[in-house]
Amino acid sequence: MSEDWICTTDEKISSDTGEARRVLDELLASLGKNQWAEEDTFGIHLAVEEALMNAIKHGNQRDPEKSVHVIYKLSADRLHISVEDEGQGFNPEEVPDPTLEENLELPSGRGLMLMRTFMSVVDFNERGNRVIMEKQRSAPSSDSSEES
Amino acid sequence: MPEHRRLEVSEVSDVTVVRFTDRRILDVTNIEELGGELFGLVEQENRKNLLLNFAGVQFLSSAALNKLIILDRKVKRAGGKLKLSNLRPEIYEVFVITRLHEVFDIRDDEKEALEAF
Numbered sequence: 001m002s003e004d005w006i007c008t009t010d011e012k013i014s015s016d017t018g019e020a021r022r023v024l025d026e027l028l029a030s031l032g033k034n035q036w037a038e039e040d041t042f043g044i045h046l047a048v049e050e051a052l053m054n055a056i057k058h059g060n061q062r063d064p065e066k067s068v069h070v071i072y073k074l075s076a077d078r079l080h081i082s083v084e085d086e087g088q089g090f091n092p093e094e095v096p097d098p099t100l101e102e103n104l105e106l107p108s109g110r111g112l113m114l115m116r117t118f119m120s121v122v123d124f125n126e127r128g129n130r131v132i133m134e135k136q137r138s139a140p141s142s143d144s145s146e147e148s
Numbered sequence: 149m150p151e152h153r154r155l156e157v158s159e160v161s162d163v164t165v166v167r168f169t170d171r172r173i174l175d176v177t178n179i180e181e182l183g184g185e186l187f188g189l190v191e192q193e194n195r196k197n198l199l200l201n202f203a204g205v206q207f208l209s210s211a212a213l214n215k216l217i218i219l220d221r222k223v224k225r226a227g228g229k230l231k232l233s234n235l236r237p238e239i240y241e242v243f244v245i246t247r248l249h250e251v252f253d254i255r256d257d258e259k260e261a262l263e264a265f
Contacts, residue, residue, distance in 0.1 A: 042207070042238045049209050099247045105221075107214035110246050114210055117245050 005073045006034060012067040015060040015085075020052040023070055027081075030074055037138050043118030044079060044135055050111035051083040051131050059085025059129055077137040082130060089128030154182040157189070163265050164195040165258065168205050183215040187222060196228030199261050203234040208242060220252065229253070233261040 007030050013019040027048060031041050052068065060066035063086075072081040098109040116122045121134040156167040166189070170178065189195045198219075202208075216232075223230040233255045235243070243249040255261035 039238060045207060046209065046242070053209070053211065104247055104251055105217055107217040110210040110213055113246065114242065 003073075003075045003078070005075050006030070008071075008073045010071045012069050015056045015062050015064060015066050015068060017053070017056060020049070020056060020068070024048055024052065027072060027074075031079075034074065034076070037140070040135065040138050047115040047119045047122075047133060047135075048081060048083075050115050051081075051133065054111060054131075055083050055085035055087075058090070059087030061087065079135040079137075080132075081134075082132045084125075084130035087129050089125075091128055092124050152185055154178060155185050155189075160199075160262055163197045163199050163262055164189060165199045165201060165262075167201045167203065179209070179211045179215065182212075183218070186215065186219050190219070190222045190226050190228070194226070196223070196226055197265050198223055198228065198230050199258065199265075200230070200232045201234050201258050201261075202232060202236070202239065203258075205236070205239065208239050210246075213242070213246065213248060216252070217248075229265055231255060231261045231264060233258050 009023075009026070011023070013023060024045065028041060028045060031044065036044075052070070055068045056062060060068065066086040068086075069084040070081070072079065074080075092112060095112050096103050096106075096109055098104070098106065098113055103109060112122075115131070115133065118135075119133045120136040121132070123132045124130065125132075154169055156169060158165045158167075166186070168182075189198060200216075220230050231253045234257055235254060240249070240254065243252065243254065253261075253264065255264060
């Protein structure tokens with residue numbers, strides 16, 4: 001039942017965007033090393049960056065005393081990641097739909113939607129201060145030796 | 149002349165063409181600086197018509213979308229027009245998912261965008 005994880009990371013980073021970028025770069029490098037498709041990597045980049053920025057800006061309010069706990073595990077065909085902040089949490093159901101006509105030009109509310117679009121699973125804990133996301137690797141495109 | 153660290157700015161008749169200097173731009177560390185430079189084009193340099201050419205841009209976050217929405221408001225308030233061009237397919241998809249392709253005038257390339265002003 002246990003999965004073969006190629007790499008795992010479990011660390012607490014400060015509420016600092018530079019630290020977030022470092023963690024993100026390490027994750028992207030792991031995906032690259034394991035030849036994940038570009039479109040998968042693009043979506044993961046987008047979703048994980050949104051999660052990290054939400055944790056730092058909205059969750060921890062950029063408080064340098066607070067940290068963000070990042071855990072991710074990568075197998076041959078799946079990424080599992082959890083991002084937890086020390087904030088009060090939020091109710092994702094209360095985030096207005098940014099694609100409604102009246103919200104289209106509001107400069108907010110799109111991060112969560114993009115996370116849900118690009119990841120296979122997006123869940124929050126009850127308090128709303130931890131997001132758990134999964135991405136199932138796309139099937140490799142068989143564009144070679146397909147000629148009939 | 150104002151300094152632009154994140155942008156390459158040129159003029160084509162009465163349109164200001166803006167390109168981005170970083171390939172992986174518009175993410176956590178530089179979004180505030182970039183937003184400030186874009187807004188400055190309208191508010192300090194009084195440029196009206198802007199074309200943002202995204203050639204070479206690999207990535208764009210929701211924070212960047214927010215900056216573009218605010219920029220669009222500022223341009224409209226100044227009586228100008230904002231157009232976007234040369235978005236890679238993944239980035240264009242982000243605009244479609246969020247329905248922002250209905251808010252922004254997005255063109256395939258710079259030539260087509262310039263002709264549309």
